Amino acid sequence: xxxxxxxxxxxxxxxxxxxxxxxxxxxxxxxxxxxxxxxxxxxxxxxxxxxxxxxxxxxxxxxxxxxxxxxxxxxxxxxxxxxxxxxxxxxxxxxxxxxxxxxxxxxxxxxxxxxxxxxxxxxxxxxxxxxxxxxxxxxxxxxxxxxxxxxxxxxxxxxxxxxxxxxxxxxxxxxxxxxxxxxxxxxxxxxxxxxxxxxxxxxxxxxxxxxxxxxxxxxxxxxxxxxxxxxxxxxxxxxxxxxxxxxxxxxxxxxxxxxxxxxxxxxxxxxxxxxxxxxxxxxxxxxxxxxxxxxxxxxxxxxxxxxxxxxxxxxxxxxxxxxxxxxxxxxxxxxxxxxxxxxxxxxxxxxxxxxxxxxxxxxxxxxxxxxxxxxxxxxxxxxxxxxxxxxxxxxxxxxxxxxxxxxxxxxxxxxxxxxxxxxxxxxxxxxxxxxxxxxxxxxxxxxxxxxxxxxxxxxxxxxxxxxxxxxxxxxxxx
DNA sequence: ATGTTC
Numbered sequence: 001x002x003x004x005x006x007x008x009x010x011x012x013x014x015x016x017x018x019x020x021x022x023x024x025x026x027x028x029x030x031x032x033x034x035x036x037x038x039x040x041x042x043x044x045x046x047x048x049x050x051x052x053x054x055x056x057x058x059x060x061x062x063x064x065x066x067x068x069x070x071x072x073x074x075x076x077x078x079x080x081x082x083x084x085x086x087x088x089x090x091x092x093x094x095x096x097x098x099x100x101x102x103x104x105x106x107x108x109x110x111x112x113x114x115x116x117x118x119x120x121x122x123x124x125x126x127x128x129x130x131x132x133x134x135x136x137x138x139x140x141x142x143x144x145x146x147x148x149x150x151x152x153x154x155x156x157x158x159x160x161x162x163x164x165x166x167x168x169x170x171x172x173x174x175x176x177x178x179x180x181x182x183x184x185x186x187x188x189x190x191x192x193x194x195x196x197x198x199x200x201x202x203x204x205x206x207x208x209x210x211x212x213x214x215x216x217x218x219x220x221x222x223x224x225x226x227x228x229x230x231x232x233x234x235x236x237x238x239x240x241x242x243x244x245x246x247x248x249x250x251x252x253x254x255x256x257x258x259x260x261x262x263x264x265x266x267x268x269x270x271x272x273x274x275x276x277x278x279x280x281x282x283x284x285x286x287x288x289x290x291x292x293x294x295x296x297x298x299x300x301x302x303x304x305x306x307x308x309x310x311x312x313x314x315x316x317x318x319x320x321x322x323x324x325x326x327x328x329x330x331x332x333x334x335x336x337x338x339x340x341x342x343x344x345x346x347x348x349x350x351x352x353x354x355x356x357x358x359x360x361x362x363x364x365x366x367x368x369x370x371x372x373x374x375x376x377x378x379x380x381x382x383x384x385x386x387x388x389x390x391x392x393x394x395x396x397x398x399x400x401x402x403x404x405x406x407x408x409x410x411x412x413x414x415x416x417x418x419x420x421x422x423x424x425x426x427x428x429x430x431x432x433x434x435x436x437x438x439x440x441x442x443x444x445x446x447x448x449x450x451x452x453x454x455x456x457x458x459x460x461x462x463x464x465x466x467x468x469x470x471x472x473x474x475x476x477x478x
Numbered sequence: 479a480t481g482t483t484c
Contacts, residue, residue, distance in 0.1 A: 013483080013484085014483065014484040015484075017484085018484075024484055025484090028484065029484080032483080032484080150479075151479045151480070152479040152480085153479095155479075187481095188481060217481090226479070226480080227479080227480080228479055228480090229479085230479085261479070262479095263479090263480085264480065264481075266479080266480090267479060267480045268480080270479085270480095271480085271483090271484090275484090342479090
């Protein structure tokens with residue numbers, strides 16, 4: 001049980017193994033597993049020598065008791081013929097191209113050349129991701145790409161609109177801040193006693209082996225928000241006209257908006273099935289992360305079920321977040337709106353053929369479909385109604401999109417600078433850090449202008465009290 | 479995004 005610290009630091013990392021030439025996927029995973037199971041007492045230098053011997057002549061280790069599986073994985077990898085990409089460049093629609101980084105465009109071009117790809121589109125908030133760019137939409141035939149869905153499966157937006165005049169917010173800032181602090185959990189924190197939810201009764205939790213192992217943690221994390229760009233916030237929402245699906249009179253209301261996903265459950269499902277896909281689907285290096293699962297295979301069916309479970313779980317988390325805060329407010333919402341933006345759907349293309357539409361950081365925007373496109377912690381978000389634009393595969397952006405990486409934002413901006421920006425916008429922030437500074441994002445108004453063909457704006461949300469992950473006393477502005 | 483282990 002008690003491990004000596006020195007020995008842990010001598011552990012080989014996956015990076016070390018990549019440097020030794022182990023291809024990621026099965027060979028890398030097997031090597032890590034074997035070396036950490038059987039050879040931890042050997043010392044780093046000897047571990048490296050041993051692995052170098054295996055990679056130099058795997059056929060000599062095929063029958064080795066502990067290294068045999070690694071040798072076989074290396075041989076299988078060498079023999080696997082990569083699946084060819086289409087050689088011709090494929091066309092797809094790009095919205096707001098002038099503000100999209102080249103890396104995202106390069107990734108989309110590769111995705112379009114997959115033999116299973118049928119159509120694609122790039123949303124105006126697009127930026128580089130793993131495999132498919134964030135803000136990328138890809139329709140495939142009978143195949144699902146785990147990294148086309150993304151790591152945070154079923155990540156979504158949820159809004160409750162209350163029949164409370166927006167003036168309530170200014171008069172009750174302190175109480176609303178306390179409600180957010182008491183009723184939401186970010187980062188590693190979870191509720192002492194999670195509320196029960198029927199999602200935990202789903203058969204997938206006992207029927208799918210990889211999901212079974214995640215059940216306990218999923219229960220602990222019910223109703224939590226995670227980290228990164230996730231938030232729970234109070235703000236005011238302006239309903240522009242009476243022509244909205246909620247039958248709300250035009251006006252200004254108090255609203256609650258949340259953004260989060262499927263926590264560890266979705267992340268681990270994504271990680272596991274990506275590995276399965278990479279093993280089953282050898283692709284050229286530049287397309288490796290776009291490995292797909294055929295929906296006619298057992299693994300493909302299993303991923304589909306697990307993905308849908310993770311999506312419903314993310315929804316359950318939002319429902320509990322809103323349930324807790326609604327109870328504190330003591331007023332039932334008069335309208336609710338929710339949409340996910342990291343998922344794959346079975347839809348029909350223009351010719352009526354079934355396609356699998358991956359939206360990785362893209363909002364469903366079929367004709368009449370309502371959605372929420374958030375800006376940043378200090379800029380407006382929008383309630384939108386889809387126009388059903390076929391060229392965009394019935395999609396729109398899922399936010400403003402970053403103009404700089406988290407690391408870059410932390411190096412570029414200062415605390416006083418961010419404080420000033422938030423003060424000017426009249427926004428209180430609990431938690432967060434400079435990586436989520438509004439200045440690190442594209443101008444949401446420009447992004448909306450780039451997608452006028454894709455959505456109509458029916459309401460505008462102004463964030464006022466925002467909670468994100470991070471040290472709660474770090475960026476409070478009052 | 480993620481108990482940061484690809």
